[in-house]
């Protein structure tokens with residue numbers, strides 16, 4: 374297999390300085406509790422470096438990385454219950470979501486189609502609606518932060534092109550009732566997109582109905598660069614059939630290949646190669662072990678916070694949200710913890726693979742030492 378990169382000999386001085394700083398700073402992952410990305414698995418890092426100079430956007434010129442991309446989609450299909458998957462490795466969940474909305478818009482023979490999604494859906498859909506000129510109908514979630522089915526039912530009509538369900542929400546890690554959303558979508562002849570950008574690599578080890586096998590899902594976002602432990606950029610767009618993906622294809626006159634379905638033109642081969650390497654190494658057993666570890670960590674943290682009197686949202690996936698006062702949150706950030714807040718102000722901790730029990734114990738130790746409450 375051809376590797377288009379040379380050895381990493383001449384590193385820029387500026388990059389060297391920043392790398393050194395990063396090693397002594399929390400960004401080196403040891404205090405990062407807010408990110409939905411993680412340290413790439415060593416095999417993924419190595420693969421990314423080797424394929425740094427390749428461009429899967431030009432498969433005629435870079436055939437090896439194109440072959441790798443086919444492997445990546447085949448494995449993503451196995452993970453998501455799709456035997457003959459169509460799709461590609463995108464720059465991330467944002468691109469996958471935009472493209473899914475684009476497919477639905479272009480298939481809908483309606484003048485101004487609408488897209489119905491729960492308020493818990495990622496903000497990338499706002500970008501999609503803005504770019505694509507579709508009407509976004511945002512419906513409330515229920516008491517457990519999942520799409521309210523009655524509200525979805527009341528919002529769809531003959532102009533609905535797409536219903537969106539999230540399998541692992543960004544703020545609370547909730548999984549929407551995907552089969553029921555599929556039925557609602559079908560009742561108005563609309564498509565169903567599942568955003569499993571974050572949840573896709575943990576959900577196979579749970580009892581949730583979330584994938585192509587469980588419902589009439591048309592498209593899915595499932596990102597190797599999140600729980601999949603690949604290097605950034607490695608998002609995944611899956612489509613039930615090539616025909617759906619063809620909605621995105623444009624002719625590519627100056628390239629050796631004849632058409633392109635991706636949103637970006639030139640793309641990173643590093644993301645593609647690292648996705649293949651991570652999935653080959655970890656699917657399924659490695660990911661299963663990681664899910665169990667992350668879920669146990671989330672439950673441990675939820676319990677520790679509850680014991681200290683905070684209101685905690687039950688972590689149904691490895692993500693903990695708790696009602697911690699703003700002053701406490703700010704004090705923890707000042708101690709170097711990279712934490713974030715939900716739209717309603719709760720502390721949010723994502724138990725990604727780099728988040729260990731020791732890190733969480735140290736975080737709770739800092740919390741205990743704070744006077745403010």
Ligand code: PLP
Pocket residue numbers: 409464465466467468470495497539541542543568569570571594596608
């Ligand atoms: N979808 C979900 C559920 C997410 O949590 C995120 C990001 O965290 C995205 C989509 C967007 O992914 P990206 O930032 O890779 O574009």
